[in-house]
Amino acid sequence: MGQDTKRTELAVQDSARERIIAGARRNFFALGFRGVTMDDLAHELGMSKKTLYAHFSSKHAIVLAVMLDKFHDIEQDLERITSRFSPDVVGTSREVLACMQRHIEEIQPAFLRDIRRGNPALFEMVVHRRQEMIQRYFGRLLREGRESGIIRNDVPLELVTELLIGAREVIMNPEKLAELGLTPKMCFSGIITIILEGVITDAGRAKL
Secondary structure: HHHHHHHHHHHHHHHHHHHHHHHHHHHHHHHHOOOOOHHHHHHHHOOHHHHHHHOOOOOHHHHOOOHHHHHOOOOOOHHHHHHHOOOOHHHHHHHHHHHHHHHHHHHHHHHHHHHHHOOHHHHHHHHHHHHHHHHHHHHHHHHHHHOOOOOOOOOOOOOOOHHHHHHHHHOOOOHHHHHHOHHHHHHHHHHHHHHHHHHHHHHHHHOO
């Protein structure tokens, strides 16, 4: 009976933690990290600040959990798309692009600006994880594309992924986006299109 009670308590704790992460994710991404207080979050979730702090030691701990949850969702989606073999590398690349755009659209520039200024360590973690995902998932597609004759042999694949990472990190920041008058979706789509079109063979181009 004691074990059953303990399991029930743990399940309730996990459920509360998941509710907090989900609510914080909605609010932080839409309004920015600085635009949402712990009072705001507690009110929306219908719980006390004491309950929030029982699960997370600080607001920064919550935003870290939110970002880990976000990356988990992105990687699950990308793994599902890229793990199945397909000779249509161009089509799969489009699926990856559409997937990443959907996830990017959830995060408004205010959130990235806030964590860049207020939590540099977290921002660096976000940058690192984005780089790792580009290397892993686009690297996989590029290798499969080369094997199927769609990606040129005279361009090092590591260089292509580094160009993707470099272009994305230079342009995909709130200040630069505001300066250029671009949305994250427009920017990422343009980067992928410009770089990938340069490494696709004539056979691959015919499928575009």
